[in-house]
Amino acid sequence: MIAILLAGAIGLLFTLFLTPVFIQGFNRLRWGQYIREDGPKEHYAKRGTPTMGGVIFVLGSVIAYLIAVYTAGEGPTATGLLAMFMMVGHAVIGFVDDFLKVRKHQSLGLGGWQKIFGQVIVAAIFALVGLQFVNDNDVPVISSAISMIRDTPINFFVLGAVVGTVLVVLWIVFITTATSNAVNVTDGLDGLATGASIFAIGTYGVVGYWQFNQQCDAPRLSPDVAHACYVVHAPLDMTILAAAIVGSLVGFLWWNTSPAKIFMGDTGSLALGGALAAFAIMSRTELLLVVIAGLFVIETGSVIVQRAYFKVTKGQRIFLMSPIHHHFELKGWAEQNVVVRFWIIGGLLAILGLAIFYAEWAIAAELTL
Numbered sequence: 001m002i003a004i005l006l007a008g009a010i011g012l013l014f015t016l017f018l019t020p021v022f023i024q025g026f027n028r029l030r031w032g033q034y035i036r037e038d039g040p041k042e043h044y045a046k047r048g049t050p051t052m053g054g055v056i057f058v059l060g061s062v063i064a065y066l067i068a069v070y071t072a073g074e075g076p077t078a079t080g081l082l083a084m085f086m087m088v089g090h091a092v093i094g095f096v097d098d099f100l101k102v103r104k105h106q107s108l109g110l111g112g113w114q115k116i117f118g119q120v121i122v123a124a125i126f127a128l129v130g131l132q133f134v135n136d137n138d139v140p141v142i143s144s145a146i147s148m149i150r151d152t153p154i155n156f157f158v159l160g161a162v163v164g165t166v167l168v169v170l171w172i173v174f175i176t177t178a179t180s181n182a183v184n185v186t187d188g189l190d191g192l193a194t195g196a197s198i199f200a201i202g203t204y205g206v207v208g209y210w211q212f213n214q215q216c217d218a219p220r221l222s223p224d225v226a227h228a229c230y231v232v233h234a235p236l237d238m239t240i241l242a243a244a245i246v247g248s249l250v251g252f253l254w255w256n257t258s259p260a261k262i263f264m265g266d267t268g269s270l271a272l273g274g275a276l277a278a279f280a281i282m283s284r285t286e287l288l289l290v291v292i293a294g295l296f297v298i299e300t301g302s303v304i305v306q307r308a309y310f311k312v313t314k315g316q317r318i319f320l321m322s323p324i325h326h327h328f329e330l331k332g333w334a335e336q337n338v339v340v341r342f343w344i345i346g347g348l349l350a351i352l353g354l355a356i357f358y359a360e361w362a363i364a365a366e367l368t369l
Contacts, residue, residue, distance in 0.1 A: 002071075003071065005239055006067070006068045007064045007067075007069060007243040008064070008247035009247060010063065010067055010247065011057075011063075011065035011251065015056055015060045015065075015255075016250075016251035020261075021052075022053070022055070023255070026051070034211070046247070049263055050263070052098045052263075052264075052267045052268075053252065053263055053267070054268020054269065055267055056248075057263075057314075058251045058268070060244075061241070061244045062084055064243075065240060065241045065324060074237075077234040077237040078141050080237040080240065082126055082282070083279065083282065085144065086126050087245075087272075087274050087275040088271070090118075090180050090270040090274030091267050091274075093322040094269065095267040096110060096266050101287070115266075116181075119181075123173040123175075126172065127142060140233065144164055144168050146171065147287065148287040149285055149356070150231070150360075175192070175281060176258075176274060179274075179289065180273025180274050182299065182300040182352070183269045183270070183272045184269040184273060188328075190258035191253055191339055192208065192343075198223070200244065200276055200293045200295075200296070200346070200350055201259055201276060202246045202350070203292050204279035204283060207285060207357055208235040209235070210282060210357075211258075214251050214361065215229060215232060218247070227364070227365075228364035228365040233282060235283065238283060252264070258335055258339065277289075291353035292349065299324060302322045
C-alpha cells in the first residue's frame with residue numbers, strides 16, 4: 001500500500017511543479033500546437049500553445065514507479081516493465097508525429113498507416129515477450145485466451161503453439177491500436193483526454209489491487225472464497241504503475257485544463273492508450289475495457305459512424321462534426337461544459353465497469369466447487 005501511495009504522490013509532485021519548467025523549455029524550442037483548419041473557430045486562439053506535454057507525465061510516471069518499487073525493496077516485475085514499454089513505446093511514436101507537425105508548421109505529422117505500423121510493432125513485441133515471462137506459479141504476463149473479467153474458454157493455443165501465438169499477437173495488436181487511437185481521437189479539448197484517462201487508469205489500479213488481495217496464492221485469501229481467486233501475473237505491480245500514471249495525470253491536469261497552458265499531443269494520447277491496453281490485457285479484462293474506457297469508445301464510434309454515413313449518403317452527416325465533442329461545441333456548448341460533462345460520462349462508465357468486475361467476483365464467490 002505504501003508503494004502505491006508513494007508512486008501516486010511522486011507522480012503528482014513531479015508534474016505539478018515541473019510542468020512550468022517544461023513549458024518554458026518547449027516555448028524556447030517553439031514546440032507549439034498547430035490547429036486543424038476545419039475545426040471550431042474558437043480553437044484558433046490555441047495556436048502556438050506548447051505541445052508534446054505527454055513527455056512530462058510519461059517521464060513522471062516512469063520515475064515515480066521506479067522509485068516506489070525500489071523503495072518497497074521489490075524492484076520492477078515483468079508486468080511493470082512491459083506496461084511501461086507499451087506506454088513509452090507509444091509515446092515515442094506520438095513524439096515523432098508531434099515533432100513532424102512542429103517542424104512542418106502544420107497539423108499533420110505521420111501518416112495514418114505510419115502510426116499504425118509503429119503501434120503494431122510495439123504491440124507485437126509486448127505480446128511475444130509477455131507470453132514468455134511467468135511467475136512462480138507459471139502464470140504468464142499475457143494469457144493466450146480471450147478474457148472478459150477472467151480468461152474465457154476461448155484459448156488460441158488450442159490451435160497449436162505457432163498458430164496460437166500468431167493469433168494472440170494479432171488479438172493484442174487489435175486491442176492496442178484500437179485503444180491508443182481511441183484516446184488520440186478523444187484528445188481534442190483542454191483536459192478532456194487527461195481527465196477521462198484518470199478515471200479509466202484509476203479503475204485499473206483498483207482492479208489490480210483487488211486481484212492482488214484475491215490472487216490464488218495470496219496469503220490473506222479466505223478459504224471461503226478461494227475458488228473465486230484470480231490467475232494473474234503481478235497485479236500489485238500493475239497497481240503501482242497505475243497509481244504513478246494517475247498521480248502524474250492529476251498534476252498535469254492542473255496545467256492542461258482550460259485554458260490549457262500545454263497540450264499532451266500525440267505523445268501523451270498514444271502513450272495513455274498503450275498503457276490502458278496493457279492494463280486490460282495483463283489484468284485479464286480485455287473485453288471489459290469497452291466499458292471501463294467507454295468514453296473513448298463513444299468518441300471513436302462517432303468518427304466511424306460519421307464517415308460511414310457520409311459515404312453511404314454521399315455527403316450527408318449525422319453530427320455537425322466528429323469526434324462528437326466537436327458536435328456539441330458547434331451546437332453552442334462552452335468548451336468547459338463539454339469537457340466536464342464528458343468527464344462525468346467517462347467516470348460513470350468506469351464505475352460501471354468496476355461494478356461489473358466486482359459483481360462477477362461476488363457471484364463467483366457464492367458458487368461452490
